[in-house]
Amino acid sequence: MPTRSFYWQPLARQVRVRGPVVREDAERSAADFLARSAEALVGRQNRPLASLAERDAAVADAAARLARDPELVPAAWTLHTVRAESVEFWQGAEDRNHTRLAYRRSGAGWTKELRWP
Template sequence: MTGAADLRQTLRDIEVFAGELPDFDPSVAPDTPVELFTEWLLTALSAGVREPHAMTLSTADAGGDPSARVLVLKDVSAEAWQFASDASSRKGRDLAARPYAALTFYWAPLARQVLVRGPVVRETPERCAADFLARGEGARAEALLGRQSQPLADLAERDAQVEASLARLKSEPDLVAPGWTLYSLRPESVEFWQGDKQRRHTRLVYLSSPAGWTKQLLWP
């Protein structure tokens, strides 16, 4: 068994910022964060980064205790970054109590990170339903159960209920889970971080104001 000292050394020996890293000149960054985010996302996709739309969603409950999980970005526009979940899930309950969140994207091969923070609102029932119906059959069958984050006796119980839910979808293909919710995070700040092998990292944050977006460099 690896001891604590061995694990500590193993962690310290892991190479970071391997390979060629892209350049980032903040002086020519676009005027809005959605333009730069789109550019970075497409660059990650072209570079072969797996699941570049995966992100960590961080929330807090009514008492301020934090929670985080990885899910996928559904859409991004000048107004909002969108994601979806069942309203009865832990993140749904957190957002009902404290409708504010952070999204973190990290594309390791490029040593790039994006942090988006802001208030979160629920989209209309029509948009929630459209998002649900655009999901794959298996994903819809599981979501129809509405039991995310609840205790599970064993995997056989899960499989049996999902199979029953799939059968239900066969007869009712337009069925929508009542708690399925499309959320929109309306950014107050969007920070872009570019790693550097010599630790001369570059951080650029966009801050929202009534007049539009302003840009500010930050110390690494």
């Protein structure tokens, strides 16, 4: 089962989420895309960018396309969701008396427990 941890060292905080990643249906994927900015339509995330002017021109072009067709959703756009089965919050302390709270899915709700550091 996939585990994702998010650690913020300056705040001594961590969140760990465990659960399956599922592909959502076309309707939810479309709703997710339409809730985003025009940058999502550009679709160049994580690629090298020559200049901010290049980005601005691409975003302006995408915004114009969305203005012409407000329901435009790229066919390849897919929403993936982590269906959390457990979530843990960790708060570090200088004296090493850390606080850990764990939540586990229990039927339709969640159970909470305090854990040893």
